[in-house]
Amino acid sequence: MSALPSAPLAATARVAARPVRPNLRPMRRSIALAILLLPLLALPGAAQERSSSVPFRAVDFATGLERPWGGAFLPDGRLLVTERPGRMRLVGRDGRVSEPLSGVPRVETGGQGGLLDVALAPDFARTREVFFCHSVLLSEGAATRLVRARLAGNDSGLEAVTPILDATPAQSSGRNHYGCRIAFGPDGALFLSTGDRFNTKMRAQRLDDLAGKVLRVSRDGAPFADNPFVGRTGARPEIWTLGHRNPQGLAFNPRTGSLWENEFGARGGDEVNVLRPGRNYGWPLVTHGVDYDGSRIGEGSSKPGLEDPIHIWVPSVSPSGMAFYTGDAFPAWRGSLFLAALNPPGLVRLSTEGDRVTGEERLLWNRTRLRQVIQGPDGLLYVLTDEGRGRVLRLEPER
Numbered sequence: 001m002s003a004l005p006s007a008p009l010a011a012t013a014r015v016a017a018r019p020v021r022p023n024l025r026p027m028r029r030s031i032a033l034a035i036l037l038l039p040l041l042a043l044p045g046a047a048q049e050r051s052s053s054v055p056f057r058a059v060d061f062a063t064g065l066e067r068p069w070g071g072a073f074l075p076d077g078r079l080l081v082t083e084r085p086g087r088m089r090l091v092g093r094d095g096r097v098s099e100p101l102s103g104v105p106r107v108e109t110g111g112q113g114g115l116l117d118v119a120l121a122p123d124f125a126r127t128r129e130v131f132f133c134h135s136v137l138l139s140e141g142a143a144t145r146l147v148r149a150r151l152a153g154n155d156s157g158l159e160a161v162t163p164i165l166d167a168t169p170a171q172s173s174g175r176n177h178y179g180c181r182i183a184f185g186p187d188g189a190l191f192l193s194t195g196d197r198f199n200t201k202m203r204a205q206r207l208d209d210l211a212g213k214v215l216r217v218s219r220d221g222a223p224f225a226d227n228p229f230v231g232r233t234g235a236r237p238e239i240w241t242l243g244h245r246n247p248q249g250l251a252f253n254p255r256t257g258s259l260w261e262n263e264f265g266a267r268g269g270d271e272v273n274v275l276r277p278g279r280n281y282g283w284p285l286v287t288h289g290v291d292y293d294g295s296r297i298g299e300g301s302s303k304p305g306l307e308d309p310i311h312i313w314v315p316s317v318s319p320s321g322m323a324f325y326t327g328d329a330f331p332a333w334r335g336s337l338f339l340a341a342l343n344p345p346g347l348v349r350l351s352t353e354g355d356r357v358t359g360e361e362r363l364l365w366n367r368t369r370l371r372q373v374i375q376g377p378d379g380l381l382y383v384l385t386d387e388g389r390g391r392v393l394r395l396e397p398e399r
Contacts, residue, residue, distance in 0.1 A: 008154065019183055045235030054332050055398035058364060059103040062095040067392035070117035070132070070181075070321070071374050071382070075125050079146060079374075079392065080151075082132060084114035090155060091392060097218035102157030103149065108135040110140050111221025119182040119190075121219065129219070130158070133180040133192060142262060144180050144194050164221030165238070167194040174198050176246075178262075179212075181321065183250035188218050189224060191240065193247035193261065196283065203285045205245050207235035212283065214247065214275060216240040216259060228278030243281040243306065249322035249339060256355050262339060265289035266297060268314035272337075274355045275308065282306040288314055311350065311357040313386075318342035320378065320386075321372030324352075329397055340370035342386060347373065364393075 067084035074080060079091040084106045087100040108325075109114045113135030121129035128151045136145040144167040149158040164199030167179075184190055196212035198203040204212025207229060216227055217239040223230060223237035230237040241261075249262035249272075259275045269289025273281050285298045286306055302308055324341040337357075339348040346365035351358045365372070369386035376382050381395040 004184075005028065011122040017146045024077045036364070042342075054330055056330070056363075056395050058383070058393045058395050058396050060095075060391050061394035062097055062195060062392040064390070065089070065384075066099050066388060067114070067371075069115065069370060069371055069385060069386075069388045070119075071384060071392075072118050072120045072339070073128050073377055074120070077377055078378075080118055080120070080130065081384070081392070082115045082118050083390070084116065085188065086115045086134075087159070088115065088118065088132070095392075098155075101151075101155075103152075104158060105134070105147065105161055105163075107173070108137040110135075113142065113175050113178055116178065116180035117182045119184060119398040122184050122188055128153075131182055131190065133178075133182060134176050135175070136163075138166065138170040139167075140168075141170035142175055142197075143167050143170040144178045144192075145215075146182075146190075146192055148219060148221075164219075165192070165215070167192075169209060169211075171197045171211070173197065179247050181250045183252060183259065185216075185252060185259070188219075190219060191216055191250055191259060192249055193244065193263075196244065198246075200284065202284070204245065204378040205280070205285065207232070207239065207242065210236055210238060211303065212242065212244045213239050214241045214244065214250070214259075216277075218392070239282060241275050241276055243273055243277050243283045243285070245283040245287075248320040249336065251324055252320050253337075253352070254324055254326055255335060255352075258355050260322070260324075260337065262319040264318055265313075265316055266291050267294070270315055270316045270319055271309035272311040272319075272339075272350070272357065273309050276307070279307045280305070281309075285296055287382070289313045289316070298318070310355070311360075311399065317344060317346075317348060320370070321346065321374075321384070321386075323373050323375050323381075325375060325381065327375055327381075330381075330395075331377035338381060340373045340383060343369070344371045345369040347383060 069082050071081045071082045077093045090098040094245040113229040115134045118132040133146050146165040176198040179193040179195035182192045192215045229235035245263050247263040262272045266289045269287040288301045293345040319339040324338045325333045337350040347363040372384040374382045383393040385391045
């Protein structure tokens with residue numbers, strides 16, 4: 001396992017700290033201004049990393065993966081990992097990567113689609129059940145699909161593979177914004193995020209449509225009787241919350257029991273939300289971002305009756321998977337929420353107090369696109385890189 005080198009920023013930071021002298025010639029003044037702004041525009045996270053009060057190093061724990069997307073630790077310490085092209089593998093405690101597991105169904109791999117998240121059943125030690133989601137091509141178009149399966153006793157593949165929910169209606173155009181993150185609640189309920197499918201026709205706001213939502217279902221895909229829209233005419237009973245763009249992060253706050261979610265904005269407007277049943281989180285009626293051509297989206301950044309995010313990014317960081325840290329390896333990080341960021345690439349740490357964000361730190365910034373972050377049973381953090389030659393990085397205390 002090799003350590004990931006730190007960015008050489010000390011000299012840059014020293015140059016940037018020099019004031020611009022008023023008697024510089026115009027060319028020298030322009031160069032000095034560019035040097036002054038460079039750390040702010042290009043490398044903010046790396047600079048913060050060097051000033052972090054928690055020294056750590058990132059090492060290559062596992063290599064040889066292709067676009068790893070989701071992962072879950074088995075009780076014996078092995079890591080079950082999905083690869084977006086449609087494979088699932090086991091990573092041993094020594095970092096060795098298995099051959100692809102058999103039984104993984106065919107997935108739709110166009111655009112942002114593929115084999116996406118995976119989660120273990122709360123009683124996996126007894127049932128060996130796993131749940132995963134992927135993009136699927138139906139007769140009407142593409143959709144997000146939730147699947148239940150069982151890990152075979154010899155760990156070579158999946159058995160009893162059963163699709164239990166499709167986020168319909170399927171969409172014939174476009175292959176983006178599938179969402180597809182899974183989290184189990186303290187009561188055993190399964191939560192699944194679905195993207196708006198990059199659709200501007202208000203799919204995220206429609207109650208007869210499962211796109212752009214967070215769903216709450218049982219392990220056979222059925223809605224719970226106490227879901228907020230059960231019994232409402234024209235509403236899908238699986239819906240827990242609505243008004244989401246492309247939610248790729250779900251995690252329960254261990255201190256409050258609340259479900260946190262993150263989602264991509266367009267240009268700016270990435271969000272972290274605390275989810276409450278039946279609430280509308282606004283997309284595309286309100287957002288802090290703008291469209292990719294710079295035009296306005298919706299009716300502003302806030303509106304009565306719609307939930308405001310508890311944290312936003314302008315410009316974007318493109319947050320994907322996230323996890324609250326509860327381990328002993330980094331005591332100063334306990335209670336922090338870690339988010340894998342794609343663009344700019346890096347790892348975001350949010351300090352929290354209850355259901356509030358109290359601060360932000362950027363780590364491993366501007367190095368590699370990161371897709372998911374998971375706390376291991378050893379109390380360390382494991383991060384999946386979004387690369388064709390993908391890796392699992394392990395964050396260890398610097399001794």
